[in-house]
Amino acid sequence: MHWYEDDDLWVGFADVMFPPSRAEEAERLTATSPLLKVAEGARVLDLACGPATHVLPLAKKGAEVTGVDLSPAMLERAREACEAAEVSVKLVQADMLEYVEPGAYDLIINMYTSFGYFTEPGDNRTVLRNAFTSLAPGGSLLVDVLGKEVLAGWVGRPQAVDIDGGTVFMRDTILDDWTRLKTDWTLVRDGEVKQASILSFLYSAAELKALFEAVGFTDVECFGDFDGSPYDDSARRLIVRGVRAG
Known part of the structure; x- marks a missing residue:
């Protein structure tokens, strides 16, 4: 069993991975970040959604949100959170290495270093290719990781x-x-x-940008934070965004 398939890990360390402060940050970022700006009715996929940390605030903004995660325990927490907030979302148990919905989404997000789980670099590339296929023309993929430089x-x-x-x-x-x-x-x-x-696999900005481009993304950009700041010596994260051209 791979480490990410162990539900005891997600349950046992949920307080570390998903503290209340992370949910509060997600609420703030979905309200203020230019990288997470969505129009009402936009079709959004949160890939490796966890307990609906970003699914919930994006749905509150009027997006049609799908959350995909491998963990039954995390999806149950997501379901409970969305029901308590009285928001309608679609939650799917699936492996990101296999999940594909051709042309189904306007925006796909992958947050908090939920990319790079696979030992084989080619498998991580497959995740990006699946996301590319799942985007409608003009749609964007946003991947948030801890870059090598940071x-x-x-x-x-x-x-x-x-x-x-x-x-x-x-x-x-x-x-x-x-x-x-x-x-x-x-x-x-x-x-x-x-x-x-x-x-997890580690990527520099240049490496992850090249991987995006290799699967077909255009207009690939790297950011150092969710305010859209550049990826430089002040960067807090590595956020890469690519577009599926129309």
Whole structure:
């Protein structure tokens, strides 16, 4: 079983991955970010949607939102959140390596380093190709990851994050000549210890931009944050956007 197929990981570390502050940030970004601006009725796919962190605020803006995730537990949380907010969305359990809906979407988003899960680079390229196929002509794909250039500024420093009733200790390790990242998490709470490891492929801005272009995207741009700022030495994230030409 691959690490991302383990629902115990998503449930056990949900407080770290999806704290209330992340939902609050999603609400703010969908209201203010030029990269997440959607027209009412726009068809939006959140690929690896988790517990509806962005699905919910985008649906509130009037978009027709589909959330796809492999985790049944995360989709159940997404369903509960959307029902509580009385918004209508479509939620699908599927693997992003296989999910394709030709021409179905105006915007596809992939947030919080949910890209690069696959060890084989060709599989990650397949995810982009699936997204390209699933976009209507003129539609855009937005991928948000932690770029190599940003990661290099702080990787290797252990971190401790306090959560409700406990603490998570995190350590990052660069693997295979800066092509992959391993993150080890240790959760200490209520006298119990849980451990998990996450593996993901690493991309620089140039590498991810080239991958977008290789599958057919045009007008590919890199940004350093959701305000549309450039990807430079002040960047907080690596956000890449590409267009499926009409």
